[in-house]
Amino acid sequence: MSANRLIYLPLGGAGEIGMNCYVYGYGPEGRERLIVVDLGVTFPDMETTPGVDLIMADISWLEERQDRIEAIFITHAHEDHIGALGHLWPRLKAPVYARRFTGTIGRLKFEEHGLPADQITIVGARPEVVEAGPFEVQFVPVSHSIPESSALVIDTPAGRIVHSGDFKLDRSPVVGEPWADETFRAIAAERPVKALMCDSTNVFSLHPGRSEATLGDPLKALIAGARGMVVATTFASNVARLKTLAEAAAAADRSICLLGRAMRRMVTAAQESGVLTSFPAVVSPEEAAEIPRQNLMLIVTGSQGERRAASAQLARGKYLGLEMKEGDLFLFSSKTIPGNERGVLRIVNSFSEMGVDVVDDAGGLYHVSGHANRPDLEQVHTLLWPEMLVPMHGEHRHLREHARVASAKGITADVITNGMMVDLTRGLQVAEYIDTGRTYLDGSVLIGARDGVVRDRIRMALNGHVLTTVILDEQDAPLGEAWVELMGLPERGRTGRALSETMEEELSDYLGRAGAKVLRDDDKLDEAIRRLVRQVAMEEIGKKPEVTVVVSRLMEG
Amino acid sequence: MSANRLIYLPLGGAGEIGMNCYVYGYGPEGRERLIVVDLGVTFPDMETTPGVDLIMADISWLEERQDRIEAIFITHAHEDHIGALGHLWPRLKAPVYARRFTGTIGRLKFEEHGLPADQITIVGARPEVVEAGPFEVQFVPVSHSIPESSALVIDTPAGRIVHSGDFKLDRSPVVGEPWADETFRAIAAERPVKALMCDSTNVFSLHPGRSEATLGDPLKALIAGARGMVVATTFASNVARLKTLAEAAAAADRSICLLGRAMRRMVTAAQESGVLTSFPAVVSPEEAAEIPRQNLMLIVTGSQGERRAASAQLARGKYLGLEMKEGDLFLFSSKTIPGNERGVLRIVNSFSEMGVDVVDDAGGLYHVSGHANRPDLEQVHTLLWPEMLVPMHGEHRHLREHARVASAKGITADVITNGMMVDLTRGLQVAEYIDTGRTYLDGSVLIGARDGVVRDRIRMALNGHVLTTVILDEQDAPLGEAWVELMGLPERGRTGRALSETMEEELSDYLGRAGAKVLRDDDKLDEAIRRLVRQVAMEEIGKKPEVTVVVSRLMEG
Known part of the structure; x- marks a missing residue:
């Protein structure tokens, strides 16, 4: 059974x-x-x-x-x-x-x-x-x-x-x-x-948790008291928050402009599926640029400091013809998810440099x-x-x-x-x-996740990457000099000489004295070159890079 | 003047x-x-x-x-x-x-x-x-x-x-x-x-800020109430905190062991320079391993989740013969500096898996x-x-x-x-x-910071790195096939074929039809190969990698 x-x-x-x-x-x-x-x-x-x-x-x-x-x-x-x-x-x-x-x-x-x-x-x-x-x-x-x-x-x-x-x-x-x-x-x-x-x-x-409805009055008060442009960010999918923000803006005689593709898409989807039945009229970025700052509120994507979202764009300067200025107010109607602090603070500091006042949820008034x-x-x-x-x-x-x-x-x-x-x-x-x-x-x-692809990227980011090419002729004898390319590594080591040149010299020396047994064997040669490159790097710059070795063998044709 | x-x-x-x-x-x-x-x-x-x-x-x-x-x-x-x-x-x-x-x-x-x-x-x-x-x-x-x-x-x-x-x-x-x-x-x-x-x-x-002295009683109460081993972390340089922690441990009849080089060094420096005049006796990690858990307190480095510090080591398993177990208590007598949240939470979750209770400063009792x-x-x-x-x-x-x-x-x-x-x-x-x-x-x-070294590392981490080597003979004709090595890139693209092979084939095709003007000119050849590699990558895997091109020319000898 x-x-x-x-x-x-x-x-x-x-x-x-x-x-x-x-x-x-x-x-x-x-x-x-x-x-x-x-x-x-x-x-x-x-x-x-x-x-x-x-x-x-x-x-x-x-x-x-x-x-x-x-x-x-x-x-x-x-x-x-x-x-x-x-x-x-x-x-x-x-x-x-x-x-x-x-x-x-x-x-x-x-x-x-x-x-x-x-x-x-x-x-x-x-x-x-x-x-x-x-x-x-x-x-x-x-x-x-x-x-x-x-x-x-x-x-x-x-x-x-x-x-x-x-x-x-x-x-x-x-x-x-x-x-x-x-x-x-x-x-x-x-x-x-x-x-x-x-x-x-x-x-x-x-x-106990607080209701979305508790935010209306504090947001209305905040926005009514602002003198310049107001820009608020929250998760695009928080349609209720978008509505609360938009209504607070409308109550303060501000036109509303939604910035960020996700933001517009969510509002449209909410309206089309019938879950959002009333939402104040919105203006386009082009129209917004013509409206006096004190009559405008932008609701934008990027509450987590995402580099490509509207918040970050505004923190870097003009975005779709709109620009933050001294006396404007930027509101995070959101909480920073652990791990995103640095990105968010980068934006806050950029706004600080512009003279924009930033308000967040520290007081517990503008987010639930x-x-x-x-x-x-x-x-x-x-x-x-x-x-x-x-x-x-x-x-x-x-x-x-x-x-x-x-x-x-x-x-x-x-x-x-x-x-x-x-x-x-x-x-x-x-x-x-x-x-x-x-x-x-x-x-x-x-x-x-375990394919090793990302592991290799992390290693290159931490250690840099050295590319070494060696050409051997039909008799396994080195043809020309070894060649070294560096990526993500200091150009010069502690001796002041170019690191790639030091490596090339050491490699050529080594190839000159290496025995036929090694020169003939791809794996042994690869391993020996790799070890030598890492050793030179350790001496010169105090770190061991990732090394890729390409051995080209000319075949009797 | x-x-x-x-x-x-x-x-x-x-x-x-x-x-x-x-x-x-x-x-x-x-x-x-x-x-x-x-x-x-x-x-x-x-x-x-x-x-x-x-x-x-x-x-x-x-x-x-x-x-x-x-x-x-x-x-x-x-x-x-x-x-x-x-x-x-x-x-x-x-x-x-x-x-x-x-x-x-x-x-x-x-x-x-x-x-x-x-x-x-x-x-x-x-x-x-x-x-x-x-x-x-x-x-x-x-x-x-x-x-x-x-x-x-x-x-x-x-x-x-x-x-x-x-x-x-x-x-x-x-x-x-x-x-x-x-x-x-x-x-x-x-x-x-x-x-x-x-x-x-x-x-x-x-x-208004609070005095270090306000921590003594809450820490004493916390440690006195613990049933297993207690491990506390704070900044090594916070000698006052080390003392407060050690005294709370001593009051609860616990031996104290300092883990982490920075921790021992700071206490020694503070004692030698006369700023720390009384500090309870400490035991070595070897001695600590012999002491019943309920009579032991470790004070360890790594309050910010640093991977190599004692906290992280203990979160990964045995460290210097000491190991956290179900029923132990781990205390962050510290605040997480913005940006370190992920590292700290990684440790907290590891301890959670071990059944260790983690206490932090959320209640405002154990850190100032x-x-x-x-x-x-x-x-x-x-x-x-x-x-x-x-x-x-x-x-x-x-x-x-x-x-x-x-x-x-x-x-x-x-x-x-x-x-x-x-x-x-x-x-x-x-x-x-x-x-x-x-x-x-x-x-x-x-x-x-502007040398470009770190910029290249970040690019390799985001985009992966493709190494391409081409050998040209004395008449600038390709000798053998082009060779491609991938680092930090998926092995196969959307067609299911090995990405490096697809690239090699396209490169060989290209070299076969490239004119002498390009083959003769290192810069032009480099640029053409780079463009081709990135184009294949975009088609196959939807991203554009960093590309290093090595063109080796055999000289008439």
């Missing part, structure tokens, strides 16, 4: 914030039918992933079981939940389900990648049910920092699962549906919740988070009182803390990270460890 | 936190006698300075006027004030003055660099006066996060200057001298202060800053009431805010950044702009 299993397998998001990708399966072991929840990305950094464009979960495990995938569900349109859809869908080719706004964004991505947009089905909120093999899935509206974020109720023969998605308990979210206790109470009353997979992002925030804080999480635990709680969407420290909070009140909880497959019919014991990792979008190519 | 000028010229530290280096001069224009205050470093990061070891001010301007330098004064032994001394002193060769602890650290650096330690003169605090040409300089004890930090009173024929150094208003600093209002009141009463050059680091902190907060700065303004205030030691935003705070109360103040020379006899107008920059220690070599 083969009992049916109900498996949960995070491939991304459980051990990091970003790159969400969770798998559920039901059926006999090894033949479970599968659904995927979210296909997100995370963003590269110079320290660990130089040159990489996007980072996503390694879905090899899913790809090998492609015939068993019933559906892909996208909880909401944040890039860390939907960003990999266009890149990875061709490897999974399962029908995609999302609500209208999310689906609209998803279809835009499909179009960009030349994929069949009709593979994305727009579905309504609970009580509408999507049947996907043994799964019955409902989208439950929750509040978050993007419209139409949804939790999923996933019914299986082995029990009901609630997958929280990203959420906060906002009863007055400005745009989109409010959080409703009664909905979740009803869900648990209908059928006991076997497992709650729950957002952990803000588990270290100890005060989109995630449930610890007391809010505890409310949800209590509302649903699941048999098991599995923290997700968090670094290890978040997951561990969240599990501890739940355990403390008597709910079974444990840390399940990427690659740990649990069979929920047997509790939270790990049934299997899956080898997971990361996939990089690098230019137009997907590469594995 | 040539009137005497009193010039102030920051070469580092005015526009950044770190790399402090300030010049004062007095005399006829172009013949001023000079003194230098501080020779500090700042630290590289992967994003802007990969592979660089240390960053210091470009002192070319000073070097060209070496014969006019009377002295170098070091205010305190933090690396951002003293770190470049060993590297740059050989270019300046002026006598160095410092107080005992600072001088002890300075002499260690001189010894490491094989420099004459007797060039560092240890001087006492005010009223002792160092005469240096037209300058009379006194070291005035201030409290900070390192022993013996000093402000300088710099008397010149054109007036008295107070150079604050780094300071806080700590009346109970645990180690070292307390801040004393009366000292500064007396300084201003003795002779009016023409200009106050003042630390700006904490100008955005709006509450070493810099004066805004209300404290205002107290100092009032005490000294200078004719002019020049904010220093800060990014542009700090300097601007500090100038605004001072201006608001009626003190003349303005932002003077690196390279702006002001003649203080004429107010705060800029007399001259000096071309300044940064010098990198790279391995054992000093290179200029």
